[in-house]
Amino acid sequence: MSHPDVILEWLRDPxxxxxxxxxxxxxxxxxxxxxxxxxxxxxQPTCGDHLRVLSQAGLVRGKKIKQWVFYQRGEDRIAQAKELLSGEW
Structure with missing residues (x-):
């Protein structure tokens, strides 16, 4: 499993x-x-790169609290991506 996949899995049940x-x-x-x-x-920079890619894709969203950014899954976008990927190619 790649780091982005693992992050999404962890965020499913934090x-x-x-x-x-x-x-x-x-x-x-x-x-x-x-x-x-x-x-x-x-x-932190390596993790930030992974989170930035996921965020740009809409798969996670960040929320700043104090000096930190907290991340949650973007469930709507994840559902859209699953639907697109399950279609015919």
Whole structure:
């Protein structure tokens, strides 16, 4: 599984996959990019690159809280992408 795939999977059920956060609720506000990078075992800039690509595709959305960005899945866009990919080629 690639890093973007893993990130999307973790964000599907953040309470199961990621630790509690001091700022922001895992479900309501999303997951801090710091915790995503830490769990992936990559640097903040590398994680940021993955999150930027996912965000540009609309698959995740970010919300700034204090100095951090918290990410949630973009469920509408994910559903659209699944529908497009399940069609005939």
């Amino acid at each position: 309470e199961r996959h990621l630790p509690p956060q001091r700022d922001g609720d895992l479900v309501r506000d999303g997951v801090c990019s710091f915790f995503i990078a830490q769990k992936l075992g990559v640097s």
